[in-house]
Amino acid sequence: MDIEKQFISDFIDDLSADRVTIPSLPEVAMRVRKVVESPTCTTAQLERVIGLDPAISVLLLKIANSPAYRGQSPISDLKVAITRLGNELIRSLVTSLTVVQLYQTKSLQLIKRPLQALWSHSTRVAAFSQVFARRFTGFKPDQALLAGLVHDIGALPVLQQLAKHPDLLNDNARMQRILRELHSAIGQTLLSQWGFQQEIVAAARDHENIYLEHDGLVSLTDVVIVANLHSHIGTPHPHAKVDWERIPAFDKLRITPDESLAAMEEAQEEIKELQRLLSPP
Numbered sequence: 001m002d003i004e005k006q007f008i009s010d011f012i013d014d015l016s017a018d019r020v021t022i023p024s025l026p027e028v029a030m031r032v033r034k035v036v037e038s039p040t041c042t043t044a045q046l047e048r049v050i051g052l053d054p055a056i057s058v059l060l061l062k063i064a065n066s067p068a069y070r071g072q073s074p075i076s077d078l079k080v081a082i083t084r085l086g087n088e089l090i091r092s093l094v095t096s097l098t099v100v101q102l103y104q105t106k107s108l109q110l111i112k113r114p115l116q117a118l119w120s121h122s123t124r125v126a127a128f129s130q131v132f133a134r135r136f137t138g139f140k141p142d143q144a145l146l147a148g149l150v151h152d153i154g155a156l157p158v159l160q161q162l163a164k165h166p167d168l169l170n171d172n173a174r175m176q177r178i179l180r181e182l183h184s185a186i187g188q189t190l191l192s193q194w195g196f197q198q199e200i201v202a203a204a205r206d207h208e209n210i211y212l213e214h215d216g217l218v219s220l221t222d223v224v225i226v227a228n229l230h231s232h233i234g235t236p237h238p239h240a241k242v243d244w245e246r247i248p249a250f251d252k253l254r255i256t257p258d259e260s261l262a263a264m265e266e267a268q269e270e271i272k273e274l275q276r277l278l279s280p281p
Contacts, residue, residue, distance in 0.1 A: 154187025
């Protein structure tokens with residue numbers, strides 16, 4: 001069997017037998033989720049939990065002072081930042097920011113370059129997803145941002161496994177084929193274990209199915225599909241060659257491909273700001 005096909009087969013077998021290391025969602029995200037879901041949640045409780053992670057605290061202050069959320073004056077107090085942003089937005093942002101940390105551990109140095117490329121792509125899709133959600137759907141923009149940010153999270157365990165196979169890791173074409181084959185199913189498993197909302201799990205599972213059709217209103221998966229297509233413009237990715245007129249997700253968003261391109265052009269500054277906010281400190 002070809003080494004590439006063998007890797008894919010072995011990975012699927014290992015996953016079924018629980019031999020694949022699935023990263024844990026950082027503890028601060030789990031604690032914040034628990035506090036926010038409590039009917040007695042207070043700003044002081046959130047401040048105590050978030051304050052245990054100085055890096056997350058700094059990033060939340062940066063976001064609270066960004067053009068998207070800035071009030072009449074800059075703030076340097078975490079409690080004020082939490083009040084300004086609100087509990088639900090804090091939960092999404094903390095989850096997003098802790099995902100950043102998963103890409104920065106020292107144990108991943110062997111795959112640093114593909115991880116950087118993956119993170120750059122994920123932040124672009126996240127920014128595009130937020131813009132599309134804000135302009136064309138009733139979804140909360142931060143929910144779409146999170147869906148875009150984690151849509152390729154399944155690639156992380158695959159890359160960790162590829163680090164043990166330098167012949168595949170150093171062959172970019174083979175590596176990309178392996179990632180395309182495995183990452184969606186792994187992403188579904190990973191996000192389900194982390195307790196993510198079903199809509200976000202579905203977006204990770206189905207975003208590569210660009211001809212997906214479904215009944216009902218627009219879904220987060222539709223948003224991520226369109227955002228992902230935009231992210232591949234001008235790249236050698238197979239999705240860069242498809243006819244957008246045949247993509248059902250555009251109809252679900254009630255926009256034409258040309259209208260989507262115009263919207264992204266108008267939102268360039270917003271997109272750059274969102275990517276900046278999601279960049280590691």
